[in-house]
Every structure is written in structure tokens, then in C-alpha cells.
Amino acid sequence: MVISAAKIRALEKKAKAHLIGQNTFKSVPKEWEAFVKLCTIRSGGKMVQFIPYDFQKILIKLRQDYPNIVVIKSRQVGCTQAIASDDLKDACTNAASSSVFFMRNGDDVGSLSRRIKQMLHGLREYVLPANDSVGYIKIKALGDIYIKNSSKEGIRSLDSITNQTYDESAFIENIESIYAASNAASALVGDKVKKMIISTPSAKMGWYWNQLSQNNNEDIEEICKQVASGDLYKDIPGFYYFVDAAGALKVVLHWRCHPVYTQIDKEYPGGYLAYRMKQDNCDEEIVLREYDLRFIDSSVAVFTSDLVRASAVGEWENERDITAEYFIGIDTATLGSDYCVAIVLKKKYNLYSVVAMYRKRQQTSVYNLFEIGRLIEQYRPDKVAIEITGGVGSLYLESLVREFPGYSFEAIKTTGDSKPAMISGLQLALEKNSLVYPTKSPIKDELLSFRRLGNKLEASSGQYDDCVMSLSFALLIATNYTSEWSLI
Structure with a gap:
């Protein structure tokens, strides 16, 4: 062809x-x-x-x-x-x-x-x-x-x-x-x-x-x-x-x-x-x-925004004050999206101050326990509170008790009755201007996004409440540590 x-x-x-x-x-x-x-x-x-x-x-x-x-x-x-x-x-x-x-x-x-x-x-x-x-x-x-x-x-x-x-x-x-x-x-x-x-x-x-x-x-x-x-x-x-x-x-x-x-x-x-x-x-x-372009309604917000912002005036402190008492609240987490949080709360006179914090997610329990242990060694707390609801916290509690036998630990369970009571304690501290935390900490944003829906108290969609809960644990044991609200 x-x-x-x-x-x-x-x-x-x-x-x-x-x-x-x-x-x-x-x-x-x-x-x-x-x-x-x-x-x-x-x-x-x-x-x-x-x-x-x-x-x-x-x-x-x-x-x-x-x-x-x-x-x-x-x-x-x-x-x-x-x-x-x-x-x-x-x-x-x-x-x-x-x-x-x-x-x-x-x-x-x-x-x-x-x-x-x-x-x-x-x-x-x-x-x-x-x-x-x-x-x-x-x-x-x-x-x-x-x-x-x-x-x-x-x-x-x-x-x-x-x-x-x-x-x-x-x-x-x-x-x-x-x-x-x-x-x-x-x-x-x-x-x-x-x-x-x-x-x-x-x-x-x-x-x-x-x-x-x-x-x-x-x-x-x-x-x-x-x-x-x-x-x-x-x-x-x-x-x-x-x-x-x-x-x-x-x-x-x-x-x-x-x-x-x-x-x-x-x-x-x-x-x-x-x-x-x-x-x-x-x-x-x-x-x-x-x-419908609505922001979180103040009617469901648990903490007043003015009080939350007014309390964000604290400073991180690297050294322990021998004239103060210290408490640590721990909210544990697994390898999921939640954070493992340990907050160090300093109590002196009539003021509670967040002075240190560990906050990480998707870390192993060994890593979390090591970092929490460093906080305990550094600040030598008078008491440590750990949430044990769900089972993971119990493992943390057992490990820390073995590692630090000379310290006082308290197991915390969050229930339908205990959680509102702890959150109310946090509200009261803000209202009395007796609680401060660093401006750059995630505590402020978590408090602002914390809401009440019916009988539920929780973070808004896409936000976290691990710092809120850790702080409430620390404040609970701090306020119950003495018979008076103020440190004697």
C-alpha cells in the first residue's frame, strides 16, 4: 500500500x-x-x-x-x-x-x-x-x-x-x-x-x-x-x-x-x-x-468571658516557693486526640496561681508519666489529684504511687454529681479573683469554650476541656487541704 x-x-x-x-x-x-x-x-x-x-x-x-x-x-x-x-x-x-x-x-x-x-x-x-x-x-x-x-x-x-x-x-x-x-x-x-x-x-x-x-x-x-x-x-x-x-x-x-x-x-x-x-x-x-452564623451563646457558656480574661495575668514559675503550698491536678489520656494534662497550682495566702503545666497528646503513658514525674520532683507538691474515671487514670495512679512513695495522692472520679461541683468551685475562684493563670496558656481558651447543654458540661465542638478538668482537680484538693479558704 x-x-x-x-x-x-x-x-x-x-x-x-x-x-x-x-x-x-x-x-x-x-x-x-x-x-x-x-x-x-x-x-x-x-x-x-x-x-x-x-x-x-x-x-x-x-x-x-x-x-x-x-x-x-x-x-x-x-x-x-x-x-x-x-x-x-x-x-x-x-x-x-x-x-x-x-x-x-x-x-x-x-x-x-x-x-x-x-x-x-x-x-x-x-x-x-x-x-x-x-x-x-x-x-x-x-x-x-x-x-x-x-x-x-x-x-x-x-x-x-x-x-x-x-x-x-x-x-x-x-x-x-x-x-x-x-x-x-x-x-x-x-x-x-x-x-x-x-x-x-x-x-x-x-x-x-x-x-x-x-x-x-x-x-x-x-x-x-x-x-x-x-x-x-x-x-x-x-x-x-x-x-x-x-x-x-x-x-x-x-x-x-x-x-x-x-x-x-x-x-x-x-x-x-x-x-x-x-x-x-x-x-x-x-x-x-x-x-446560622451564631457564636456560642452566653446562655450556654459556663464561665463569664470578662472573668476569664481578667484572670489571665499569671506567670510561669520555674522555682518552688518554700513559703507556698503546691498541688497538681492530672487529667490522663490515651493515644487518641485528647490531651494528657498536669497542672501545677501554687497556693499562697488568698491566691491560687497556675505556675507550670505539662500538656501533650498522642504520647505513650511512659512518656507522660516521665514528664509528670519531673513536675513532682521540681515542685514537691503537698498533694496530687488524678482522675481515674475510665480506667487509664488508675494505671497512672498506681505507677506514680510506686515511683513517689513519700507523696500524697488522691483519686478523682468525675460523675454527674461531682463534675458540676468541681466546675462550681472553679467558677467561685474566678468570681472571687483568687485564681490566676498565664496569658499564653491554653487555659483561657478552654474556659471560654466550656459550655452547658442540658445536664452536660463539656467543651464546644472542636475544642478541648482537659486543662479545665485538670485545673478543677488541682483546685479541689487545694481548697480542701486546709479548713479555711485562705492559707494560714
Whole structure:
């Protein structure tokens, strides 16, 4: 069979294009709206074309105009999806683009990675992925996206990061240090870097709350209430934004800006929030916080915020005061997510002071016991209290009694009756201004997020109460150590 010269040239051109790789690809749109319509996303149990909602269009437009944005949002409105698609667009159009997402945990890292790869699948005629990693998505010959677990990682080792997104920042314990360390990664980018701090509401405390509430002419909580009611918005109901006194853009995203949810609100008996309570099988307080932009209500907060902040004036002390008495409260933990906490409480005259603390999680009992033992040797406490509810504490108690036979130990059981009594003792100490703790300790944030739901006393969702309980144990044995409240 004779092949024509034209056919030969066509075959050679196709082979050359195959070897070069990207010459066979279509040109990637540089405008976000045109770009995302090429992407595929999961919706309603099937893969569909990404058609952005109006609020997503406005959000991405604002992102181009403002380098620093703080977002308060309802859960599941599609904010993260929109931002991820914008970063993917940058990665597919600019070889110098490098974006980082900081997620709350490993599960969130995997979830976002899957969503980005689903969008990337729709772009197979335009770009080619260079790898198949969960935490790092690289586009061949172009940009990349890092997805980090905020509970473990930062980006000290990276450079020239163009986009930084901090997702669910109110629920990341070390978010402030991660944010500070990440600034160096964008030093070479200068004022072109885009930073977004995002979260659903939590307690009115911590780094995220400070970023959201500072430099505003009006109270952010009142703004959120007005947006949730539908009385305050820009462009579309449920969407509001303003520039604060420091030049940062504050964005409020309520479920009312999402057309699917507004339709449910019209059709479902009791409205969208009632629908969420049934779908998520959760109580009203959680639904109001996660979907209606409510922060933890003062009616369920156990400790008064003014008293908690007023008591955060103590100092760490490395040496034992021979004129004072010392007590240690221990809240044990296994290798899970809870912390093992040992708090050293100094009692002198009419004042109780937290002067030292051990607080670690996901450590072995041998390691925890060694560190607790160092505190006992250093401060020589008059008494040590250990919670034994659940069994783990009993093992700690037995080990410490053997290791330190000359010391006094007390086993503490937390029950439906004893826990409220211990928490009441902590409340009383705060009210009498007889308890102080260091400003930089996690005690303040744990006290602020501690809540009462019905008969339950516990930390709010995503927060911890190990310091609260450890402190209450130490205070219990300290106040019962003498017959009088004040030290004689």
C-alpha cells in the first residue's frame, strides 16, 4: 500500500505532538468563570459540569481585588470549592503559581484533594497532572497546589507561595503559629500573595475570632445576625462584605446566598434550619452555630468571658516557693486526640496561681508519666489529684504511687454529681479573683469554650476541656487541704 506524502506528514506531525505532550492540548481559559465550566464536580450523586452560583462569582471577583480576606460562613455553602477552583485555574495557567490550603485534619485534606482531582478530570483535554499525590497536586510543566494538615504541618520549607487559604481556622489549635510561620513562604511574592482566613463560627475567642472581630466599625456578631435575618446584604441576600480599618476585607456568607438552600427553606416545613436538624441529626445549638452564623451563646457558656480574661495575668514559675503550698491536678489520656494534662497550682495566702503545666497528646503513658514525674520532683507538691474515671487514670495512679512513695495522692472520679461541683468551685475562684493563670496558656481558651447543654458540661465542638478538668482537680484538693479558704 502506497502512503501519500500528505499522509506521511500528518502522521509525523501527530507523533511529534505526542512526544512534545502539551501541543495536543487546548488552550486553558484565563477567566475564572470560563475555566470552572470546564471542570467537573460531584453533585446529587453524579458528576456534573461546574456551573458557579452568583455568590461564588462575587467571592472570586473580590479575591482578585483584595489580598487579605477573612470569611465567616455557614457550613456547606461551597466556599472552599470555589477557592480551590480559583487556585486550580492559577496552577493551570501560570507555571509560577503555587497555592497552599491548610485544612483542619487529615480527613479534610483527603476530601479537598479528591474534589480538586475531580475538577481536574474535566480538564483532561487542556492540562496533564504530573503526579497522583494526596497532599500535593502538580500540573505538568505548570503550577501546583499543596494541601496541608494543620494539626501537623506548616510551610517553612516552601517558598514563593502565591495563594494561602486557612480553612476552618476557628477549630485549628495552632493556627496562629502556622500563619506566622507561613509569611516567610510568600516573602518573595511580595504584595501579590492572596491570603484567605475562613471558618464557621465557634467561641468568641482565639486567633480566628481576633482576626474577624478586630478593626471593625460595627460589632461583627451583630452584623452576622442581620445577614442571617436577611436584613443586611450586598448584591444578593446572605452575602455581605466590608473593608475594615486595617484594609482587610471581611466577608459574611450565609446559607441564604445559596439558591438550593433558599428553595429548601421555602418548601420544607419549618424552613432550612429545621431541615438541617433532621438531616444532620443534631440539636438546635449546633445548627444555629454551623449554619446560622451564631457564636456560642452566653446562655450556654459556663464561665463569664470578662472573668476569664481578667484572670489571665499569671506567670510561669520555674522555682518552688518554700513559703507556698503546691498541688497538681492530672487529667490522663490515651493515644487518641485528647490531651494528657498536669497542672501545677501554687497556693499562697488568698491566691491560687497556675505556675507550670505539662500538656501533650498522642504520647505513650511512659512518656507522660516521665514528664509528670519531673513536675513532682521540681515542685514537691503537698498533694496530687488524678482522675481515674475510665480506667487509664488508675494505671497512672498506681505507677506514680510506686515511683513517689513519700507523696500524697488522691483519686478523682468525675460523675454527674461531682463534675458540676468541681466546675462550681472553679467558677467561685474566678468570681472571687483568687485564681490566676498565664496569658499564653491554653487555659483561657478552654474556659471560654466550656459550655452547658442540658445536664452536660463539656467543651464546644472542636475544642478541648482537659486543662479545665485538670485545673478543677488541682483546685479541689487545694481548697480542701486546709479548713479555711485562705492559707494560714
